Amino acid sequence: MPFYPNAFFASDLSDNVINGVNLALKTAADEFGKYGPVEYWVLGTDKQAALDLINKFCERYYYGPMLPYCNSIETDETREHSMIAYQKIGENAILNNRPMGSAGHNGGFGRGIHNLTSSYPFNFDNLFEGHPPQEDFKTVLHEYFHVVQISSVYNLEREERESKIKPGGTIWMMEGAAEYMANYTLFKLIDNGTIDFEKSWGTLREKMQNKMNNGKLNIEENCPNSKLNEFTYQSCNSAGYDLGSWGVAYLINKVNNQNILLDTFYPNLKELGFEGAFNLAFGFTTEEFYEEFEEFLQLPIEQQLEIIPDI
Numbered sequence: 001m002p003f004y005p006n007a008f009f010a011s012d013l014s015d016n017v018i019n020g021v022n023l024a025l026k027t028a029a030d031e032f033g034k035y036g037p038v039e040y041w042v043l044g045t046d047k048q049a050a051l052d053l054i055n056k057f058c059e060r061y062y063y064g065p066m067l068p069y070c071n072s073i074e075t076d077e078t079r080e081h082s083m084i085a086y087q088k089i090g091e092n093a094i095l096n097n098r099p100m101g102s103a104g105h106n107g108g109f110g111r112g113i114h115n116l117t118s119s120y121p122f123n124f125d126n127l128f129e130g131h132p133p134q135e136d137f138k139t140v141l142h143e144y145f146h147v148v149q150i151s152s153v154y155n156l157e158r159e160e161r162e163s164k165i166k167p168g169g170t171i172w173m174m175e176g177a178a179e180y181m182a183n184y185t186l187f188k189l190i191d192n193g194t195i196d197f198e199k200s201w202g203t204l205r206e207k208m209q210n211k212m213n214n215g216k217l218n219i220e221e222n223c224p225n226s227k228l229n230e231f232t233y234q235s236c237n238s239a240g241y242d243l244g245s246w247g248v249a250y251l252i253n254k255v256n257n258q259n260i261l262l263d264t265f266y267p268n269l270k271e272l273g274f275e276g277a278f279n280l281a282f283g284f285t286t287e288e289f290y291e292e293f294e295e296f297l298q299l300p301i302e303q304q305l306e307i308i309p310d311i
Helices: 017-031 045-060 066-074 083-095 133-151 158-165 172-191 202-220 237-255 260-280 286-296 301-307
Strands: 005-011 038-042 101-106 112-119
Touching: 005 017, 005 045, 017 038, 017 112, 017 133, 017 172, 038 133, 045 066, 045 083, 083 112, 101 133, 112 133, 133 158, 133 172, 133 260, 158 260, 172 202, 172 260, 202 237, 202 301, 237 260, 237 286, 237 301, 260 286
Parallel strands: 005 038, 038 112
Antiparallel strands: 101 112
C-alpha cells in the first residue's frame, strides 16, 4: 500500500523548517511516486533536542537490550551518519557562521522502511545570504529520489542491490539522477506555478552551467583524467554529483522523455540489471554512452546547455 512520507523533527526546529520539509516530501511523493513507509528524521542544533529525538527513534523500533544499543550507536559523535553527527553539523554551521549541511538515505531495510536523516535545513529559516529555501527543498527531493532508486531493488541482498544501483561502485547514475531529477522537478514546479518561492533562484540552465564548471574543476584538481564511469564515493565524489547530473541530462535528452528513469529504467533494474535496463531505456550500451559523453564534455558550454530544458 502506498504511503506519503512521515517526517519527525527535533523540538528546536521552527515552523518554517517543519512546513518546508513536509511540503517538499509531499511534492516528492506526488512527482516521483509513493514507495511504502518513508521516514525523514530532521535534527536541529540543540543537543538535548537531538537526544530526545534519538530516544524517540530508538523506542520506535527497538526494545529490551537493543534499545540501549540503538542509543549508543545514534549518539556516537565519531560515527559517520549517526543522528547526533547530523546534529553536530547543524550546530557547527551556526557556531562558525558557515553554511553546511548533510542528508542521506540511511537504510531501514531490516525494519521494512526507508530511513532518511537530515541535519538542520537552515535555508528554510533564511539564515544565510545567498542560500534561499529552494536549496533545502531541492535536497529533500534529491534524498527522496534515492527512495525511488532503492525501492526498485529493495528486497535484494545488499551486495546484489548495490551492484544494480551502483555497478562497480560508480555513483554517477545514483547521485546524478537524484541531483538532476531534483533540480529539474523544482524548476519545473516553480515555472508552472505549482510552488511559490519569494526569491528568484535563477534558471535550470544556470544551475547546470555551474555543475559543468564545478565538475570539470573537481576532476582537474583532485582526479585528473578520471571518467564518468570511474567516479565513486572514494574518488572524484563531487564530480559524480555534478557531471553525473549532466550524464543523466544527456540520456534524458537523447530519448526526449524527462520521465524515462521513472517509466522505464528503474522499473526494470531489478530484473534486467544495470546494463539491461540501460539498454532498454536509452537504446544503446553504457560503453557507447561513455564514449559519446566524453565527446559531449568537449563541446562549448553554449552547445551543452541546449539539451537542458529552458526553465
